[in-house]
Amino acid sequence: MTPQATWIDAVRTSHERLRGVLDRVEPQRYESSAYPSDWSIAQVASHLGSQAEIFGLFLDAGLADGVAPDGDAFKAVWARWDAMAPADQVAESVAANDRFVARLEEVASSGAPFEFELFGGPSDLSGVAAARLAEHAVHTWDVEVVLDPAATVGPEAVDLLVDRLPGTVAFAGRPPADAGPTSVVVGTRGTERRFRLDVDADAVRLQPVETEAAAEAAGSGAGTDAADVVLPAESLVRLVYGRLDAEHTPEGVAGAEHLPALRRVFPGF
Numbered sequence: 001m002t003p004q005a006t007w008i009d010a011v012r013t014s015h016e017r018l019r020g021v022l023d024r025v026e027p028q029r030y031e032s033s034a035y036p037s038d039w040s041i042a043q044v045a046s047h048l049g050s051q052a053e054i055f056g057l058f059l060d061a062g063l064a065d066g067v068a069p070d071g072d073a074f075k076a077v078w079a080r081w082d083a084m085a086p087a088d089q090v091a092e093s094v095a096a097n098d099r100f101v102a103r104l105e106e107v108a109s110s111g112a113p114f115e116f117e118l119f120g121g122p123s124d125l126s127g128v129a130a131a132r133l134a135e136h137a138v139h140t141w142d143v144e145v146v147l148d149p150a151a152t153v154g155p156e157a158v159d160l161l162v163d164r165l166p167g168t169v170a171f172a173g174r175p176p177a178d179a180g181p182t183s184v185v186v187g188t189r190g191t192e193r194r195f196r197l198d199v200d201a202d203a204v205r206l207q208p209v210e211t212e213a214a215a216e217a218a219g220s221g222a223g224t225d226a227a228d229v230v231l232p233a234e235s236l237v238r239l240v241y242g243r244l245d246a247e248h249t250p251e252g253v254a255g256a257e258h259l260p261a262l263r264r265v266f267p268g269f
Contacts, residue, residue, distance in 0.1 A: 007129035008108055010156045014133060015097045017154050018048065018140045022090055024147055030086040035142045035243065036268065042086035044142050048135075049093030050081040052100040055132050058118065059100075059107055062128065066116040097136075104129060130164060133157055138241050145248065158234045159191050165240055166195070166206045169266075172240055173204025176264045184258055185209065187227030188236050194227060195236075199265055206240075229255035229262075242268020 001009065022045060030042040039047070054077055057069040084092065107114065107125060114125045123131075137157035144151040152158075161168075181200040187193070198205045209225050231239075231253040238244045239262060249259065 004108060004124075004126045004129070007126050007133060007160065008104055010154075010160055011104060011129050011133050011136065012101050013156045014137045014140060014154055015101045018097065018136070018143075019094050021140060021144045021147065022094060025090070025143070027087055030090055033146065035145050039142070040086070041143050041146070042089040044139050045093035046081045046084065046089035048139055049089065049096040050077050051132075051135060052093075052096040053077050055128065056100050056103060058116065058128055059103060059114075062114040062116040062123075062125065063107065063112060068117050100132075104132075130160070134161055134164070134168070137161065138237075138243065141238070141243065149248070152232075152234045153237055155190075155234070158237055161237050162188065162191050162193055162233045163208075165236065166208065168240055169197070169204055169206040172242070172269055173199070173206075173265050174267055175199050175201055175204055179261070179264070182261070184228045184262070185225045186236060187230040188233035189230065191233040193233060194225070196225065197262070197265075204265055227255070229253065229258050239263070240266050242266050 025041055030045075031040045033039070034041045034044045054069070054074055057073060057077075061068050081089065081092075104125075115122060117123065118127055118131060134157075137153050141151060141153045153161075179199065181198075183199075184197045186195050186197055188195075194209045195206050196209050198207070232250060235244055235250060235253070238248070239259075242263075244259070244263065244266075246259075249256070253259065
């Protein structure tokens with residue numbers, strides 16, 4: 001499977017997961033809180049539905065002149081979704097995501113040239129799929145976790161998103177005003193990775209470093225940084241997205257004493 005196909009397949013899997021999650025929500029719960037609690041389940045569904053339409057506009061741009069839709073186009077989509085009744089937000093979210101994923105697959109199979117500017121830089125179809133997967137998988141968890149407190153972000157998403165975390169951290173990290181510079185090495189299980197997280201007054205940076213297994217294979221184990229924190233890759237994804245509170249942190253995290261400080265760096269978005 002090509003990298004592009006891998007991303008698109010993961011978007012499809014995440015959508016089918018969302019469909020299954022929303023099918024489990026009884027209508028009387030549509031207006032109850034999702035995670036985080038300032039959005040209802042219907043509002044999360046509405047967000048995912050409206051964003052499916054907006055990402056459809058991204059596909060239009062990539063197939064045409066490469067000019068991304070402007071804020072007025074976004075506002076028109078959001079206003080229409082905000083005006084829907086909760087039950088319609090849920091039902092239409094599934095339908096809108098169906099349409100977007102089918103179109104994404106169609107564009108990929110056509111082989112048509114595709115390029116446009118996404119979030120300040122050039123993007124191909126894989127970039128569109130990656131951006132969609134990131135928000136879709138995390139917001140699906142926002143609903144699923146109120147049904148099952150032990151829910152996790154889909155593994156097909158985690159395996160891909162973990163390597164995009166350095167870019168996510170660059171805009172999601174918020175250096176606490178009252179904290180001095182700090183550096184923590186974070187290792188992950190499941191999808192094995194190792195990163196150095198540096199926090200100072202001006203920025204938060206996450207950089208990959210060599211894992212012990214890779215260092216041993218390369219004969220460079222002596223220079224490998226020891227991990228201060230080791231947790232599942234899924235938990236690291238949720239930490240960066242502001243969704244690893246104490247109640248939803250798995251047991252067995254090594255170096256868990258660092259987590260309170262790390263949570264302050266990633267308040268969520």
